[in-house]
Amino acid sequence: MSTAPIEFLKGHGTENDFVIIPDHDGRLELSPAAVARLCDRRAGLGADGVLRVVRSAAHPEARAMAGEAEWFMDYRNSDGSVAEMCGNGVRVFARYLQHAGLVGEGDLAVATRAGIRRAHIAKPGPDGQPGDVTVSMGRAALPEGEVTVTVDGRSWPARNVNMGNPHAVAFVDDLAHAGKLFDAPAVTPASAYPEGVNVEFVVDRGPRHVALRVHERGSGETRSCGTGACAVMVAAARRDGADPAVLGHPVTYTVDVLGGRLVISELPDGTVEMTGPAVIVAEGVLDASWAARVLA
Numbered sequence: 001m002s003t004a005p006i007e008f009l010k011g012h013g014t015e016n017d018f019v020i021i022p023d024h025d026g027r028l029e030l031s032p033a034a035v036a037r038l039c040d041r042r043a044g045l046g047a048d049g050v051l052r053v054v055r056s057a058a059h060p061e062a063r064a065m066a067g068e069a070e071w072f073m074d075y076r077n078s079d080g081s082v083a084e085m086c087g088n089g090v091r092v093f094a095r096y097l098q099h100a101g102l103v104g105e106g107d108l109a110v111a112t113r114a115g116i117r118r119a120h121i122a123k124p125g126p127d128g129q130p131g132d133v134t135v136s137m138g139r140a141a142l143p144e145g146e147v148t149v150t151v152d153g154r155s156w157p158a159r160n161v162n163m164g165n166p167h168a169v170a171f172v173d174d175l176a177h178a179g180k181l182f183d184a185p186a187v188t189p190a191s192a193y194p195e196g197v198n199v200e201f202v203v204d205r206g207p208r209h210v211a212l213r214v215h216e217r218g219s220g221e222t223r224s225c226g227t228g229a230c231a232v233m234v235a236a237a238r239r240d241g242a243d244p245a246v247l248g249h250p251v252t253y254t255v256d257v258l259g260g261r262l263v264i265s266e267l268p269d270g271t272v273e274m275t276g277p278a279v280i281v282a283e284g285v286l287d288a289s290w291a292a293r294v295l296a
């Protein structure tokens, strides 16, 4: 473990919150236990996940992307597990790069374990608030086969959608039917998700307007899930007969999450674009003795 002070920032995207660890040269080794301690909401900083910021050329999983994306988002869930992609995380990661003066407004590319994600940081709004961030989230994969989600003895059919990470999308009559979501919903067949799954419960709010609750793999219920909102939009568009590849024009849904609102569009070529806020809340330095003891 490095003995140099460890800087951190806190940020969130629609209240999906993250500890950001600038580690540009990739010197830190964050074990799953260390990530879980950083994310602990009592004994640590508290967050749904960690975004370690590493120069792509300095990370073996990102080196091949360094020519297109200077920075690699090393995302971890709050239980310390690694996930392929984090949609809200990419927006907050982009905001960190802007906050740190490493990028300006406009277009940028971020290396992730699901590949390169291109983003756009908009100009500040008329109220001076930072501009929203739009992320091109790639294409959804829709594996065949029905899955079933069960919570507190109630079951619903769900749509299997992969946004680089796995999702099961269940349309319900009332978000309260998902119960307290303290534990992971049961998803069958388990064989559909050998690496675990993020589970979204969705209700309609109006034409091309839905709302979700989510139990995230590796983090539990969160206030928002960017990849989940994309999975929900694609599942809703297929349910509603609004496939942009068939219609020949983009289709846009408003997706309300507990922590705010995301706007998700799918283009005729299948590309999914997500737009939403990203906020840096605070920055600081970990206490050296705490870090030495806890992050070892």
Ligand SMILES: N[C@H](CCC[C@H](N)C(=O)O)C(=O)O
Pocket (backbone or CB within 6 Å): 016, 077, 082, 083, 084, 085, 086, 087, 088, 089, 165, 166, 198, 216, 217, 218, 219, 224, 225, 226, 227, 228
């Ligand atoms: N828990 C997810 C990763 C974070 C996804 C979510 N926070 C987002 O904004 O996409 C998984 O294990 O696939």
